[in-house]
Amino acid sequence: MIDFQNGSLFKLSQCNPADVAPLIEPIFVEGEQIMVAAKALRDxxxxxxKRILAVNVQGMTGKKRDLTSLPYSKIQSWSVETAGTFDLDAELEIWFSGLGKVRLEFKGRFDVTYLNRLISSFVL
Known part of the structure; x- marks a missing residue:
């Protein structure tokens, strides 16, 4: 499982969902669709x-992947920190029942307010 507490290893930038879709769509349930995709170097x-999928690409070739499925139904609360003038990184912290806190850092102009609305629409 990915170490979600170590945000410095997991600075994400928004990417085109079509870039990652072929890698994860085989595990989708019926009716599941990608809303937003964000990528670090390989992860x-x-x-x-339906959920948040975190993919940790492993090994020299990148063929081995650790997929962590985080269902919206297990979210207890979440916090969004937008980027500022000097601190250009944004953060999303989500508390899951049975897992604890998951922390994701986003760099650049990532729209975390959209993620806030997205999570709200599935949880509230």
């Missing part, structure tokens, strides 16, 4: 209409 996080 990525995908927000679907």
């Amino acid at each position: 990525y996080v995908v927000f679907t209409n």
